[in-house]
Every structure is written in C-alpha cells, then in structure tokens.
Amino acid sequence: MTRTTPPRPLDVTALYPELAPLARTAVRLHPRAGSPSAADSSLGGPLLWPADEPWPGCPEHTGPWHSGVSPEDVRLRRRVLAAAWARPRADGEELLSEEERVIVDRATRKTRIPQEGPVPLVPVAQLYARDVPGLPCPEGADLLQVLWCPFDHAPDHLPHTHLRWRTAADVVTPLTDAPRPSVIGEAGYLPEPCVLHPESVTEYPAPHELPEELAERISAWEEENEEEAEDGEADVYYQYDLSVAPGNKAGGHAPWSFSDPFPMSCPECGAGVRPLLTLDGAEWDGGSGSWRPLEDAGYTGHHVDGPACATHLSIGRGYCLQLYVCERSCEHPHLRNMQ
DSSP states (O other): OOOOOOOOSSOHHHHOGGGGGGOEEEEEOOOEEOOOOTTSOEESSOOOOBTTSOOOEEEEEESSEEEEBOHHHHHHHHHHHHHHHHSOOOTTOOSSOHHHHHHHHHTTSOEEEEOOSEEEOEEEEEEETTTSTTOOOOTTOOEEEEEEEEEEETTTTEEEEEEEEEOGGGOSSBOSSOOOOSOBSOGGGSOOOEEOOOEEEEEOOOGGGSOHHHHHHHHHHHHHHHHHSTTSOOSOOIIIIIIOOOSSEEESOOOOOSSOOOOOBOTTTOOBEEEEEEEESOSOOSSSGGGSOGGGTTOOSOGGGSGGGTTOOOBTTTBEEEEEEESSOTTSOOEEEEO
16 A cells, blocks of 8 residues: 655745755655565565575674663563453453563563574665666666664664675575574663655655744744634644655655754765665654655554654654765765654
C-alpha cells in the first residue's frame, strides 16, 4: 500500500517567495511492519550481503561478556505489549497479567550476557536506488546498507554507524544467515523489520537555518495567528507543518531542533556535507500531525504500537539521528548528528 502525505495546509512560497529557491526533495520512507526480504528496501530487514564477505562487528564491544538485554527478550516484550494494548479492558483492569509483567520486566533489566568476539552490527536500513530517487550512490553502485552497533558510543552517546555501498548484481551468492548479537545495550537500537513505501515530498529549511530577517517575519506571522486563534494556538506553524518532514527519510533538509545549526565538513577532504538519511522512532507526533499519511488517518490504537512507530527505534530521548555524506564523494567517511 502506498502512503500519501496530505497537501501542506498552505503554499508557504506564496507568503514568502524567497523560500522557493531553498526547496529540496526528501523521500519519506514510511516504514511499516512487515516481512521484507534481502531483495527489498527496508528498515530492520535482512541485507543483501555476499556470503564470502565478513560481517562487520564492533571492535569496542568484544566478548566474552557484556551488560545488556537479550534481543529475543526485547522483541517478545514488544509483542506482549502490542497485544495488551489492543485487547479490551474493563475499568480498573491491569494492562498486563502477572506472567506478561515478568516478560516485560525481564526485557528492561540489563544483565551480563555472553558474547564471543566483537558484537555483530545490527542491520538498520537497506535502500535500493530504484526505490529512492536521488540516492547519491557512488558510480556503479545501486544499493546503500546501514548497520550500527547496538551500544552507545562515547562521546556523543550514539550508536556507531557503518555504511556500505554496493552493486546488487555483484552479489551472486548471498549470505542466508547473518550473525546476530546475543546482547544489545539499548532496546531502541534494535529496529523491527519494516517494508518501505517511499514518497517524494518538498521541504524547506528549518527556522534555524533561515536568514535571520526571514525567520523573524515568519515568527511574527505565527504570533499573529496565535493571537487570532480562539484557543491561543495557531492552526499552522512553519516548523511543524511547512518546513521539514518528520520521520525516516532520505535527503531533504536537516531537522534541526534543540540545537542551532553548526558547520560540518567532510573529515577527509574538507568539502561540505549533505543529509543522506534521517532515522527516527516516530513518523509523526502531536506537533507534526499534519504530516500523518492519509492512509493512516483511521488508526485510533496505541501510538507507540501503531504505524507511526513501526520501527520501534529510539534515539536519545525521542530524538532522531541524521547521517551526512560528503558532497564530493559519498564514499568518504560520513558524519552523524542527533536532533
């Protein structure tokens, strides 16, 4: 099924024509729970990996023991909670049975779990160029694969990310059983397998990246709308409704939020960088509900188990992780940023 972003509440370039040259195309990935194969673009699905190519591990997290949780327990906890939220309950009835509570609690208590050798990296994303218009592949490549270590890494307390570009046709004998970690440090670093429904949308820079004079005029326009609204809240906000699409996406503009933009450059050649991929735990929330796809308008269940949160990713305290690549060569080392 396709996913369709509703038209924006208004044409912001009609109000502010200077925004038109700043428009960029982003590809919203719209991940939804499913059973992707290695031949599909996916989040959290299997990767098209050559059988004779070593699977990457994290040299900073090497066995025989690690303090963490079992991936199997994490997935079981998600299934139990989803079933509990979906079933009817009488007034005052507990959400979980005693047996379910044991399962849920076990998946949140870190213990020392054996792991021989480096912890295998976890598949996070696989994007075929055929599915993602504008994916900046190196010459001859048509596939991007993203993996990460399921533990926080100093100093930024983010998962260490690994990018692999390849040509799908070169994988003659694919790996059928990829190594999996026996322990993970953060449950939110274990994505659920999701199929993708890519959709191209137009974005404009976050307020933080606009020229100061333009940002002030937009802010004044929002304040005027708030004063005219009966409940003191405007119907449309630039940051939440008209600029950067929320959720998982390729390309587009950077979703600056709690920090102001800062200069970033390629660590290898010093060139500028551009957004490659944004990984987010939620496709929309209370502030960005206007981006909710039309096909999901009828969902009334529990938010964290619904289509908006199908990946079950969690970065920091509900933030998102952006990956940036060099404007000259996407094979140069990439950069990360959390917002």
